Amino acid sequence: MDFTDQRLSYEQGQLDQRSVPDSPFTLFKTWMDEALSKKVKEPYAMSLATCGADNKPSVRIVLLREVTETGIIFYTNYDSAKGQDIEENPNAEALFFWNELERQVRISGHIAKIDADKSADYFQKRPHDSQLGAWVSQPQSGEVANREVMEDKFAQLKVDYPEDTTVPTPEFWGGYEITIETIEFWQGRANRVHDRVVYSQDDHEQWTTKRLLP
Template identity: 40%
Template sequence: MNHCDPAGLREPYDGTPLCRTELSPHPMEQFHTWFTQAHTSGIPEPNAMVVATVEASGAPRARTVLLKGYDASGLRFFTSYRSRKARALAAYPTASAVFPWHPIQRQVIVSGRVENLTDEENDTYFAQRPRGSQIGAWASEHQSSPVADRAELERSYARRSEQWADTAEIPRPPYWGGYRIQPLEVEFWQGRADRMHDRFRYWLSEGEPADGVWHLERLSP
């Protein structure tokens, strides 16, 4: 097999030092600072995150989804409640999300419990989506399930487009909604020269994320 040797694809790291004194006391405040900097740096889709779940079989599975909101309570994303990740979250309501901001030599990992968003939160976000995406949510009602071919998907989309042709506001599918990853552990990684990276981990010692005590420690690279 002729291919490029990935071991030879080395890139030097020369990121700005990350000091403990510069970090916010709450991990989501620090996340907001870094997310804002990632956005203003021009990184394409800084809200893209790799979300890993554990399936009922105990096997891990990861995929890229888009962050659609965050605050002190955690990270929000949306999907079909019939999807494979939804089934995994029903079995084990925990997840880990990774933001791989390679162009600025940074990475954030958020791990914690997962809860379903409310109907009000789901309706509010669905109403903000482009009309085509709203129709797509209806057309792909069996997300993650096998499909015969692309033509079948196109026919499903066409049927839904016709169904809602005279409707100004498309309702949210009952099987579509969002999740919140409630952080219990958050790690901030800053690339440094000679692989002597800066890593800091926030972890919750007790209570819920809303009222627990956050601790901060430096990790060996």
């Protein structure tokens, strides 16, 4: 397959370093709100890149669930491949790509587990069957003989925990927060001369910005 003749010209918007807000969280919220208002499908879906002790990067899609004053939170299985990577190397990157807006946001920082009580609170807010699904996928990324094994386990869990019962929060499941160290905002422009503005913190924990070449 040859895609060398397939290309689009990005001409929807622009990003001026001189007019961006002091805080990257303000700009991120503005962009996320615009993505939601434009009905971008799951704009909170992000590519999460990790790298363990083997120095082999891994990437997958996870869902952003909260923006805090310092970073972003998602939830997953702690025993998963990504969890093992994070245990060995507590650095990660997340990438949001909103094709409809010709924008992307790249977040880099230190990653760590959040408080267990906070994870439990979120788990209990999940749909009942999603809670059961967390138990089915243990250990996540582990090999399984066939789909029937998973379906049988899910069926048994529905018997053990009917809709009107509380599903216990697994000890192996919970949230991670990426504490943002740098965050880059990318706006597609015509002729591949894109706008790129990156925020980073100085020695006084103040946010500074710089423009990058496309």
